[in-house]
Amino acid sequence: MDYILGYFGPWAWFIIAVALFLLELSAPGVFFIWLGIAAIATGLLDLVIPMSWQVEIAVFTALSIVFLVVGRPIVMKRINQETDQPNLNARNQNFVGRRYKLSEPVKGGRGTLTIDDTLWRIRGDDCPVDSWVTITAVDGMELMIEVDAK
Numbered sequence: 174m175d176y177i178l179g180y181f182g183p184w185a186w187f188i189i190a191v192a193l194f195l196l197e198l199s200a201p202g203v204f205f206i207w208l209g210i211a212a213i214a215t216g217l218l219d220l221v222i223p224m225s226w227q228v229e230i231a232v233f234t235a236l237s238i239v240f241l242v243v244g245r246p247i248v249m250k251r252i253n254q255e256t257d258q259p260n261l262n263a264r265n266q267n268f269v270g271r272r273y274k275l276s277e278p279v280k281g282g283r284g285t286l287t288i289d290d291t292l293w294r295i296r297g298d299d300c301p302v303d304s305w306v307t308i309t310a311v312d313g314m315e316l317m318i319e320v321d322a323k
Contacts, residue, residue: 181226186216186233203248210244211236265293268308268316275304279318286316 193209215233218224224232268288277285279300286295286306297306297318310317 181219181229183216183219186212186219186229190216203245203252204241207240207244208237211240214240265311265314265316268293269311270308272305272307272321275300275302275306278302279304279306286318 190209190212193205193212197203197205197209211233214236215229218232219229273286273288275284276287279295279297282296282299284295286293294315295306295318296312296315297309298320300306300320305321306318307321308316309319
């Protein structure tokens with residue numbers, strides 16, 4: 174019994190690493206992956222240098238802190254860096270500043286506008302069919318328009 178309690182063994186760390194990687198998949202952010210990497214490193218070290226469970230936990234703790242302090246800022250910087258497509262997941266933002274011709278009138282401050290075979294809800298001043306409008310802003314899934322004075 175002392176043998177089991179006194180020694181985790183490298184395979185226990187590999188199993189812990191898999192559990193941490195699975196936890197990373199279900200949790201937001203980039204956190205548990207560093208603990209998983211530390212568990213793998215602890216297991217690999219334990220393969221080479223057999224350690225008591227107290228030393229294994231101390232090594233795991235130290236490696237977790239090192240990987241978190243060094244790795245996480247690098248990954249977060251890369252995740253948050255500027256992209257050449259800033260509106261990729263908000264394509265309606267790409268319409269701001271563009272002009273379109275209405276195929277349906279705007280009545281009561283609301284209407285629809287067809288852009289590239291997609292029907293968008295619009296909000297703005299009332300105007301008749303064939304009016305030119307400019308998209309000025311986006312409010313949720315609605316486009317704010319301004320009638321062009323031509």
